[in-house]
Amino acid sequence: MARPLSLEDPGPDWAGARVLVRADLNAPLDGQKVTDDARIRASVPTIAALLEAGAGVAVCSHLGRPKGKVNPEFSLGPCAVRLGDLLGQSVELLSDCVGPDVKRRVSGLSAGQVVMLENTRFHEGEEANDPKFAAQLADGFTHYVNDAFGAAHRAHASTEGVARLLPSRAGLLLAREVDVLGGLLANPKPPFVAVLGGSKVSDKLPLIESLLERCDRVIIGGAMCFTFLAAMGDSVGSSLHEGEEGQQMARALQERAVQLNCMLQLPVDVLIADRFEADAALRVVPSDSIPAKWMGVDIGPQASASYSEAISKAETVLWNGPMGAFEIPPFAEGTRAVAKAMAEASADTVVGGGDSGAAVAQMGLAREFTHVSTGGGAALELLEGKTLPGVAALPSA
DSSP states (O other): OBOBOOSSSSSOOOTTOEEEEEOOOOOOEETTEESOOHHHHHHHHHHHHHHHTTOEEEEEOOOSOOTTSOOGGGOSHHHHHHHHHHHTSOOEEOSOSSSHHHHHHHHTOOTTOEEEOOOGGGSHHHHTTOHHHHHHHHTTOSEEEEOOGGGTTSOOIIIIIGGGTSOEEEOHHHHHHHHHHHHHHHOOOSSEEEEEOOSOHHHHHHHHHHHHTTOSEEEEOSTHHHHHHHHTTOEETTOOOOOHHHHHHHHHHHHHHHHTTOEEEOOSEEEEESSSSTTOOEEEEETTEEOTTOEEEEEOHHHHHHHHHHHHTOSEEEEESOSSOTTSGGGOHHHHHHHHHHHHOSSEEEEOSHHHHHHHHHTTOGGGSSEEOSOSHHHHHHHTTOOOHHHHTSOBO
16 A cells, blocks of 8 residues: 555654645535535644644645636635634645745745645646646645545546655555555455445446455445346336446346355335425335336335344445435435444444445434545545555555
């Protein structure tokens, strides 16, 4: 794995170093207010450790999709304020992330001082991984630390390019993400159960294929269960599901599960609604007989109980994707049941970020899991067995 940040090994002498820290501060905003500071909080341990060791730190990140142009709507100003609150010291936001003024400021960073660079995506060179832009980002720094796991699957200038120009390390967060998620692929404690939701089988195909080879049981929920059910010839009403191509994938996955002696489990019952609204009429029906004009919106109570029992007997559980449209309260019971079962389990419990991470945070259960990933797409790609550019660019231990 990438060599992690350490203040104890005979690596960099952080005292007096000027460190560019790539964090993932891509937080949701409401005007000038951060509405969910989970990613900013996750960046604090690495930044605080460097400051305590006597380094001067400049934090860089992207925010949103400004498409290579300066857009005040995507300024990191609110994130700088929130990071300052969490660190207990002022964090000044510089007006840009590159240029003579930025170089002058970062070259003069003193021990224990921290500033934030403005949104890296205000420049086209960021997403293009332009070597010239990467060199500008690196200018004035002595070291680089990548702690942005949520962006590590992107080969951008701030995640991949700079790492090849400066002495580089993985931050504490990135190192833990790679260690935990990589461990699920390399050496999970059996029985290993994966709980997967999401909309489309085609979106999760590489992940399901990867997990069928490693898991004792793969549990399916979310809208993609209806593609599996349709592939078996069951009536799915007006439930969201894929056409023949997606159904062929589902049938192939079921065949592969049999070959690998991995149980691929579908819900035995589902919650259905006559429309996708909080005040819709609701019914629980067997999963193979959803009436016409009704749609599946969640797994049913029998499925919830069965899934919870499987989780309780596991030694390792990975969850990625809600069981239903949990953002609408009447459709959230299946997701809540899975979250509660995992929170109460004695197993190693890992949540693969994205919507499932948002669900456990919303339910106030995030602290009850072994690990909740900060990366949606990055977690998926790592679990699929792919190499993450932002990790590959860092030196190995």
